Amino acid sequence: MYISPNACPALVLNADFRPLSYFPLSLWSWQDTLKAVFLDRVDVLSEYDREVHSPSFTMKLPSVISLREYVTPKSSPAFTRFNVFLRDRFSCQYCNDRLPTSELTFDHVVPRSRGGRTNWTNIVTACADCNLHKGSRSVRESGLRLHRQPEQPTMHELLRNGRSFPPNYLHESWRDFLYWDTELDSDF
Incomplete structure (x- = not known):
């Protein structure tokens, strides 16, 4: 063969x-x-x-x-869409569903329309339904709850998360x- x-x-x-x-x-x-x-x-x-x-x-x-x-x-990971998904273990941070990357988006916890920045501490992985539901409202206004507060991961954390996939x-x-x-x- x-x-x-x-x-x-x-x-x-x-x-x-x-x-x-x-x-x-x-x-x-x-x-x-x-x-x-x-x-x-x-x-x-x-x-x-x-x-x-x-x-x-x-x-x-x-x-x-x-x-x-x-x-x-590297001592600190690059801020990329993939690394955000990896930090959040490919799970929506609102409903906690684990999904393929094609079904994930990222969401600004504090919406950009309200001064929210695009960085490690304001971006979370979200499914399309939760992202659409939240829209440009705050987490509290939308009635959603964050599974985990976003923070900048270390390279060690990303490696550890990657090993589970x-x-x-x-x-x-x-x-x-x-x-x-x-x-x-x-x-x-």
């Missing part, structure tokens, strides 16, 4: 063997991965059965790689590297 190299991305780990990001999962294409291997920028930790060939060379495609040099994570596809060679540092359940 033929497997396209395009179906063989590599999980990218930092030099401390933790993924650069969990959500979206840090993956590189097979081309970027091979380039990094040949430039001696990464170590190959696991491989697919799939090989690529040139006239004089054959190599198994890497499935897990680690950077040779540690990349320091595994991607649809996980290659078996990735599993040990994605969850090796999670706390184990105890029998006590």
Whole structure:
């Protein structure tokens, strides 16, 4: 059975063997991965059965790689729509329903028409129904209640939230590297 190299991305780990990001999962294409291997920028930790060939060379495609040099994570996350959704765990902060991103919007807690700013402490994830219901009113005037007060998350919080949303596809060679540092359940 033929497997396209395009179906063989590599999980990218930092030099401390933790993924650069969990959500979206840090993956590189097979081309970027091979380039990094040949430039001696990464170590190959696991491989697919799939090989690529040139006239004089054959190599198994890497499935897990680690950077040779540690990349320091950013201290504060970028203020993006995706990061707001991730901070709020893809849940409407009014009705608490968890929804796909295509059904989520963001809402100004203090409406812009009343001087509300577009920043971490005034934006929350909302479903379309709650956002429409609230409109340009305050939370109190709308009769809604905030599930959680918005605040700027740390990178650690976003990474932790991202870990609870595994991607649809996980290659078996990735599993040990994605969850090796999670706390184990105890029998006590």
